[in-house]
Amino acid sequence: MFTQDFKEQPYWWDRSAPPTEQDTELPKKVDVLIIGAGYTGLHAAIQTARGSRNTLVIDAEQAGWGCSTRNGGQVSTSIKPSFSELEKKYGKDMALAIHTEGKNSLQFTGDFIREEGLDCSYDVVGRFHAAHNVAQYEKLARAVEQQVSGLENHAYMIPRTDQRSELGTDVYFGGAIFPKHASVDPAAYHKGLLNTALSAGAVIISYCAAENINRDKNGFSVKTSKGIVLADKVIIATNGYTGSLTPQLQRRVIPIGSYVIATEPVDKELMDQLMPKNRIVSDTRKVVYYYRPSPDRSRIIFGGRVSLRESNPRISAPKLHQSLRQIFPQLEHTKISHSWMGFVAFTFDSLMHVGAEDGLHYAMGYCGSGVGMAGYLGMRMGQQVLGLEQGQTPFNDIKFQTRPLYTGKPWFLAPSLMYYRFIDSLNI
Numbered sequence: 001m002f003t004q005d006f007k008e009q010p011y012w013w014d015r016s017a018p019p020t021e022q023d024t025e026l027p028k029k030v031d032v033l034i035i036g037a038g039y040t041g042l043h044a045a046i047q048t049a050r051g052s053r054n055t056l057v058i059d060a061e062q063a064g065w066g067c068s069t070r071n072g073g074q075v076s077t078s079i080k081p082s083f084s085e086l087e088k089k090y091g092k093d094m095a096l097a098i099h100t101e102g103k104n105s106l107q108f109t110g111d112f113i114r115e116e117g118l119d120c121s122y123d124v125v126g127r128f129h130a131a132h133n134v135a136q137y138e139k140l141a142r143a144v145e146q147q148v149s150g151l152e153n154h155a156y157m158i159p160r161t162d163q164r165s166e167l168g169t170d171v172y173f174g175g176a177i178f179p180k181h182a183s184v185d186p187a188a189y190h191k192g193l194l195n196t197a198l199s200a201g202a203v204i205i206s207y208c209a210a211e212n213i214n215r216d217k218n219g220f221s222v223k224t225s226k227g228i229v230l231a232d233k234v235i236i237a238t239n240g241y242t243g244s245l246t247p248q249l250q251r252r253v254i255p256i257g258s259y260v261i262a263t264e265p266v267d268k269e270l271m272d273q274l275m276p277k278n279r280i281v282s283d284t285r286k287v288v289y290y291y292r293p294s295p296d297r298s299r300i301i302f303g304g305r306v307s308l309r310e311s312n313p314r315i316s317a318p319k320l321h322q323s324l325r326q327i328f329p330q331l332e333h334t335k336i337s338h339s340w341m342g343f344v345a346f347t348f349d350s351l352m353h354v355g356a357e358d359g360l361h362y363a364m365g366y367c368g369s370g371v372g373m374a375g376y377l378g379m380r381m382g383q384q385v386l387g388l389e390q391g392q393t394p395f396n397d398i399k400f401q402t403r404p405l406y407t408g409k410p411w412f413l414a415p416s417l418m419y420y421r422f423i424d425s426l427n428i
């Protein structure tokens with residue numbers, strides 16, 4: 001099943017390898033210290049450095065080692081709860097404000113990449129969101145028909161009879177097209193952000209783990225694996241890798257493994273049959289699959305949550321391969337060239353959160369949809385640190401919940417995954 005040159009690392013790293021260790025000296029004092037060099041941290045850094053704040057970004061591994069160079073490269077509006085769910089909880093205005101932020105994050109990402117001229121294969125290809133049964137098709141159709149005024153997304157339905165014009169399979173029951181969703185090469189996007197942050201004057205240091213944060217009346221003293229840094233402001237941008245450095249945040253996010261494989265190159269005619277419109281694809285299962293062609297349309301990048309417990313990419317690959325072949329039997333003999341995983345951060349209310357706790361700023365909890373939102377909220381958080389009014393987001397106003405006895409080790413994941421698989425199998 002594996003090609004001879006199979007790699008246990010993201011396909012994206014073939015084009016954009018994470019930067020190797022440089023010998024940049026750790027500054028002794030900065031205005032802003034950002035912990036985590038993914039989309040959140042780098043977008044925050046671009047704001048603060050351009051706002052003339054002396055900015056340092058550190059990462060425990062290579063800059064970009066986390067989700068930001070491992071994801072599926074699907075860019076959406078990112079908000080998981082429906083408008084009506086949010087309206088029940090927070091009222092109509094807040095529900096509108098949250099969903100509008102979703103649209104803003106998508107718009108911002110495309111605009112930023114275009115304006116900065118980042119070379120990262122960003123393309124507004126549209127999403128095919130496939131229904132895995134008839135009931136889900138009807139539910140999707142109702143949602144598309146009853147769009148909330150002000151939140152229209154130009155979505156439309158594709159019935160099962162026309163499905164092959166979107167996707168070369170009969171396993172689904174039709175689906176919805178979201179024409180504004182986009183695809184990107186995630187690691188090339190990250191590389192572009194890294195260069196933009198450096199040009200703005202930020203210092204970025206890899207293999208520099210923050211180990212301890214102390215606050216006193218003058219600001220913060222942060223102990224890192226490369227020495228101590230004093231900082232006026234600290235931003236936590238660690239998302240699914242949030243650890244005991246910030247226990248108050250660790251107990252609010254639930255790290256969940258997401259797994260991806262890339263196939264070996266397939267024939268052009270076959271790719272044209274399987275993914276004729278180059279869409280990004282997801283489905284209505286609770287344990288979702290997400291997939292797309294590579295930017296050059298030579299391979300399929302196929303992701304999902306396949307394991308009850310976290311496992312290594314050699315073990316997850318055959319499971320993903322099996323699911324891929326169930327959707328596309330045409331790929332029976334196609335091998336896997338890459339397999340990898342990363343940790344996303346879910347939250348107890350399925351929303352992302354931004355705020356300041358004990359004087360530390362943070363943005364995290366993108367629930368597996370952070371390609372657009374992480375950068376957008378990183379940017380907003382950078383503006384908040386600069387004291388700018390426009391930095392405020394509705395996510396600042398929502399309580400970041402935890403649960404009693406939860407300290408950051410999600411013991412409840414395996415049973416809930418089994419439960420969700422059971423629900424998926426019921427066809428409701």
Ligand SMILES: Cc1cc2nc3c(=O)[nH]c(=O)nc-3n(C[C@H](O)[C@H](O)[C@H](O)COP(=O)(O)OP(=O)(O)OC[C@H]3O[C@@H](n4cnc5c(N)ncnc54)[C@H](O)[C@@H]3O)c2cc1C
Nearest residue numbers: 036038039040060066067068071072074210342369370371
């Ligand atoms: C397999 C996979 C597929 C995905 N697919 C999609 C997709 O298609 N679409 C989508 O919208 N989203 C997707 N996501 C989610 C998306 O990638 C993330 O939401 C987003 O990249 C989060 O960015 P971030 O900068 O907040 O965190 P990350 O990019 O994860 O960066 C956090 C960084 O913090 C560092 N760190 C942690 N602790 C410390 C410390 N103490 N000191 C220093 N550094 C520290 C880590 O080393 C890490 O590099 C996917 C995620 C995964 C794993």
